Structure formats: structure tokens, C-alpha cells
Amino acid sequence: MSDDKKTKWPFTLEEGLKMFLHGVRHSMELGMALEEITAEGLVVRLPYSDKIIGNPDTGVIHGGAITSLMDQACGLAVAQAMAPDFDITPTIDLRIDYMRPAEPGKDVLAYVECYRKTRSVVFTRGVAYQDNRDEPIAHCVANYMRMGLSKIPWSPRKTTEEGQ
């Protein structure tokens, strides 16, 4: 990640993504953490906890917690794909397929990537899994809209560029 120092961000990609994640209160509430950044995408961890149990009879976590994980992870993949630029990118739509229930007591990981970026829209996809990425719990596609830099009140460029 030696290229990071040349970006317009006044911090590394990892620092920028962590700052983004840590600012999202609900994701912090659920204990999400950035696990890994790869060349194509990234991995976010959702720890198992009692408060995300969906079925009290079985202890299986609620799909909603996985939806939150996927929306958050895909949002980070958008930021990764946008870097060294920065933008506000709300979710336009999100589709999730649940292949099987998550095993109780185990953390869930999300591997996501941005596969296409246009002037207005960023396209992402990913899987949620526990032990093995090839045996996913869920598959997700989500699209995000690029709002345009001018609408960002907290652009990190503020500190590096004039007149913003």
C-alpha cells in the first residue's frame, strides 16, 4: 500500500476506511471491524452476539444483522474504489439471497468488491460466510449513487486543498 501516500487522502486507505466505519454508529453497535483489504475488495467481520439473535428457539442470528453487514461492507468497497477521491454514496438498492442459516456462536465475515464504477453509480457485490468463502451464507449485490464532491461537508480534501 505504498501508493497510499500519493493519494489525496491525508491518511492511508486503511485509516480512511476505518475512519468511515468507526463513524457509523449502528455498525459500531454491532461490533463490526475491518478485517482485511485486498487488491480487489475487502473483508468485514460481524462478531456473534446475543443481541443479533433472530430466532430465540435456535440462537441463529437475524438476517437483518447480515443485511447491515453487507450494506456496510459494500459501502466501504465503494469508498475503496473511489479512493483517492472521496464522495457521499447512499445506497440505491440492495438485494440479498440467503443460502443457509448462519451457525450460532460463530462470527460472520463479508467479502465484498466493487465491480463497476460509472460517473453516477457504483456497483458492488459480495458474499457472507463463516468458515469458507466458497460456502456462503448469503450473496449480495448493492448499487450506490455518487452525490458529487460539492455536497460533502467533511471531505478529507478540506485539509489538503484550498477553496473547499
Next chain:
Amino acid sequence: MSIKEIVHQCRETNDYARLVEAIPYAQTIGMGCMKAGEEVIFTLPAIKSNIGNPTLPAIHGGVLGGFIEQSAQLHLLMLMETPTYPKVVDLSIDYLSAGLFRDTFAECHVLRMGRRIANVAVTLWQAKKDEPIATARAHLLLS
């Protein structure tokens, strides 16, 4: 007490608060449910731990997704002859506008309820019912 037993108990009293209370995730996001005659409206009060975008502030898109899933599941539980907890097979959400930091409401419409699969459309709104902030459709496995 199992979910099935709680559903039976709720049916007798026509009060589903106990069912919502029995599900930890629903409690975490602060969900509630109101019955108006035969109609059911699910509620998601504005609570700080549900915030996603801190600058607007707006409710986390994932929380809205979880609210949609939970609403569809509870809605079906109320209708099913033998109430077994429905499993979400797939879910597609269109976010129409930012979910601002205020109370959110959901209403479900069962478009088809087969023996094994149900198709449910869910609409979310905040200020006015005819100004939805998100719409979704989901398939749920009933057995």
C-alpha cells in the same frame, strides 16, 4: 416459551408486543407493532444506535433492511395456520430517499402465500404513508 407458543398466546389477546419482545434482534433495533383492526403497522422509533450516516443524520440502510425482514416475518407469523418462524430466502430493497433520524413505519402486503413460499411487499415511510422512503419485496420459506 417457544415462538409458536407465544404466537398462540398473542392471537388470543390480539396483542403482539410479547412476540416482538421475544426476539433479541427486534429489541436491539427497538421495533414495535401496532394493530388497527385487522391492519398491522410495524414501528421503528428513532434511536441513536440505529444511525448510519452521522452527518445527516440518517438511519443505517442495513437497519431499514433488518426492519423490513423482521416486519415480513412477524406479519406472516400472525397469518400462518401453524406458526413456524419464516425464513427469508431473498430480499430486494429500493431506497427511495434517505431514512432521516425520525420514527419509521412499515406495512406488509402478502402478494402470494403458497404452501411453502410467501411473497411479501413491504413499504416504509416516515412523514406520510404515500411518500415511501423505501420499498422492498421478499420471499420467505414457510416450512
